[in-house]
Amino acid sequence: MKTIIASTWQEMLRRKMMLITFVLTVLFLAVFWFIADTVGADTRNGNDLLLQFTRRSAILSLGFFFGGFVVAFLAIFSSFSVISGESEQGVLQSVLTRPIPRWKWYVGRWIGYVSLIGAYALLLFAAILLITHAHAGMTRDYGDIWISLLLFLGAVPVLIGASMVGSTLFSGIGNGVFMTMLYGAGWLGGMVEKVRGVLPVEPDVQATLSRIGALLSLLMPADGLNRRMQFVLTQGAGETIPFLTGGNPPSNTFVWYAGIFAIFAFGLGLWLFKRKDF
Amino acid sequence: MNTRIPAIHTQALSKIYGNGRGCRNITLTVGQGEAFGFLGPNGAGKSTFVKTLVGLVRASEGSGSILGHPIGSLEARKQIGYLPELYRYPEWLSGEEVMKFHAGLLGIRGGEAKRRIRERLDEVGIGKRGSDRVKQYSKGMQQRLGLACALLGDPKLLFLDEPSSAMDPVGRKEVRELLLELKRRGTTLFLNSHLMEDVETVCDRMALMLNGDMIRTGPVEDVLKTKVRWRFKVGGFSPLILDWLREESRLNLKVADDADAAEAQWDAPVWLEAELVDENQAGLLNLLIVEQGMTLYESFVQKEKLEDWFVQTVSGRDQRGERG
Numbered sequence: 302m303k304t305i306i307a308s309t310w311q312e313m314l315r316r317k318m319m320l321i322t323f324v325l326t327v328l329f330l331a332v333f334w335f336i337a338d339t340v341g342a343d344t345r346n347g348n349d350l351l352l353q354f355t356r357r358s359a360i361l362s363l364g365f366f367f368g369g370f371v372v373a374f375l376a377i378f379s380s381f382s383v384i385s386g387e388s389e390q391g392v393l394q395s396v397l398t399r400p401i402p403r404w405k406w407y408v409g410r411w412i413g414y415v416s417l418i419g420a421y422a423l424l425l426f427a428a429i430l431l432i433t434h435a436h437a438g439m440t441r442d443y444g445d446i447w448i449s450l451l452l453f454l455g456a457v458p459v460l461i462g463a464s465m466v467g468s469t470l471f472s473g474i475g476n477g478v479f480m481t482m483l484y485g486a487g488w489l490g491g492m493v494e495k496v497r498g499v500l501p502v503e504p505d506v507q508a509t510l511s512r513i514g515a516l517l518s519l520l521m522p523a524d525g526l527n528r529r530m531q532f533v534l535t536q537g538a539g540e541t542i543p544f545l546t547g548g549n550p551p552s553n554t555f556v557w558y559a560g561i562f563a564i565f566a567f568g569l570g571l572w573l574f575k576r577k578d579f
Numbered sequence: 580m581n582t583r584i585p586a587i588h589t590q591a592l593s594k595i596y597g598n599g600r601g602c603r604n605i606t607l608t609v610g611q612g613e614a615f616g617f618l619g620p621n622g623a624g625k626s627t628f629v630k631t632l633v634g635l636v637r638a639s640e641g642s643g644s645i646l647g648h649p650i651g652s653l654e655a656r657k658q659i660g661y662l663p664e665l666y667r668y669p670e671w672l673s674g675e676e677v678m679k680f681h682a683g684l685l686g687i688r689g690g691e692a693k694r695r696i697r698e699r700l701d702e703v704g705i706g707k708r709g710s711d712r713v714k715q716y717s718k719g720m721q722q723r724l725g726l727a728c729a730l731l732g733d734p735k736l737l738f739l740d741e742p743s744s745a746m747d748p749v750g751r752k753e754v755r756e757l758l759l760e761l762k763r764r765g766t767t768l769f770l771n772s773h774l775m776e777d778v779e780t781v782c783d784r785m786a787l788m789l790n791g792d793m794i795r796t797g798p799v800e801d802v803l804k805t806k807v808r809w810r811f812k813v814g815g816f817s818p819l820i821l822d823w824l825r826e827e828s829r830l831n832l833k834v835a836d837d838a839d840a841a842e843a844q845w846d847a848p849v850w851l852e853a854e855l856v857d858e859n860q861a862g863l864l865n866l867l868i869v870e871q872g873m874t875l876y877e878s879f880v881q882k883e884k885l886e887d888w889f890v891q892t893v894s895g896r897d898q899r900g901e902r903g
Contacts (some may be wrong), residue, residue: 304680326780390666392668394663396684398659400685
């Protein structure tokens with residue numbers, strides 16, 4: 302399995318996926334530094350704690366709005382053709398006739414993607430927090446920070462698991478479209494919830510919007526985990542930036558659901574892969 | 580190694596896809612050390628059968644074993660090397676890195692892996708270009724790399740699906756020589772190829788598939804010696820003489836190349852041909868031709884090529900392949 306994991310890392314590094322992502326991330330972080338500097342300018346004297354709190358929340362929301370997208374798309378576009386694409390090119394045919402059980406190949410690939418993208422997500426998380434801390438101070442509640450980190454990283458196995466399931470069922474390009482739309486649906490669910498929190502509408506309309514948002518978030522819970530992470534990290538700052546924050550955060554039950562979703566996707570993909578004809 | 584155990588044995592093995600294609604009811608035994616050719620037009624089900632044997636697809640019905648182990652099992656896969664028909668190795672890797680990856684999958688590491696990789700790359704003619712990225716390889720080079728990968732584990736049984744289809748004539752000859760060398764070393768070869776010359780030169784036995792069914796199997800020699808055709812190049816020919824020659828020799832002599840005997844020019848050489856049992860009959864025909872005052876420029880035995888046999892066997896039958 303080590304060979305499969307190493308080859309997955311090698312693929313992502315050689316195809317310059319990680320290099321491009323790192324270069325663009327550095328550019329983003331440079332821009333983010335100036336944004337954080339501008340937004341946090343009023344809070345430097347440290348007298349107005351409420352102002353510092355809201356500005357910090359706004360900076361974090363902006364940072365993780367980008368961070369959530371980058372991690373999601375990196376996870377999707379690195380893995381969407383892992384099975385169908387390699388099968389179409391005939392790469393898998395020479396690999397799967399080797400004396401290794403199929404599950405080892407699948408698990409090795411999954412670990413390879415999750416570990417490398419997880420490492421990137423960890424660095425991005427730390428960078429966003431450090432920049433925010435430099436300009437608006439950071440919470441010293443390390444428990445919240447750890448939980449936020451786990452929630453941020455949690456999106457990676459959710460997306461990789463779903464993408465690998467799709468790759469056993471659809472063609473490479475088909476799965477790319479499927480995963481982008483699935484992630485888009487989950488993201489839209491979050492947006493519906495945020496809009497519901499901002500719009501001055503009747504309670505029954507709010508309830509309907511909330512149900513629609515929840516259902517869409519259940520289709521792909523990655524963005525929901527990101528929203529919950531932001532809620533924990535900003536200690537429930539709520540609507541600091543309209544349409545970026547606001548609405549009710551996903552519940553603990555939702556977080557459990559996301560965990561079960563990731564495990565189910567992993568198991569389903571493995572089951573399908575073991576039975577697939579190549 | 581118990582040589583009584585067949586390298587490949589299948590019993591009514593079938594793989595039927597949703598569209599009804601695949602292969603049906605194949606019962607086949609290939610002995611250890613044998614070179615077996617697998618022929619058939621496109622879409623006949625050859626690759627499906629091979630994929631079933633190497634464990635890439637699950638059989639719908641029937642059973643099979645590789646050197647005594649059930650097909651698809653890890654033990655069976657330890658014994659085989661497989662060169663797929665259509666494949667493309669990751670172009671961001673070098674040839675050596677592709678080999679190193681496959682060595683890792685085979686559990687071959689360290690100095691042993693390095694030695695084998697170097698040997699196999701030299702054997703297939705890639706040599707020092709092994710350090711180049713795969714994206715710089717021609718199709719023929721990629722096919723050589725595929726062959727090197729298939730040979731990496733020193734397999735007892737080698738499945739080759741069109742091993743030299745993308746190669747130039749020199750490459751094909753080199754591959755053919757390599758296959759003959761492997762055969763001499765005792766490796767069992769299962770060759771799925773459209774290149775009849777490869778099958779004719781390398782294989783001991785062969786099977787023909789058509790529309791998912793195995794319609795014929797037997798030694799290559801038996802297939803090729805079903806007919807021995809002699810050809811005679813003669814001058815001063817006339818159609819009247821042809822009738823006389825038939826009567827005298829009691830042989831079915833005819834004008835070759837589909838030319839109408841009546842249209843043959845008296846001053847142009849004509850090719851005559853006949854299916855003969857032995858050289859005595861050829862000698863008789865030579866004598867009669869000369870007796871009639873014709874000039875005999877040349878006479879030789881034309882062994883039937885496997886390609887001719889293949890075309891004759893499949894033509895006229897319904898095919899579900901490219902033309903289906």
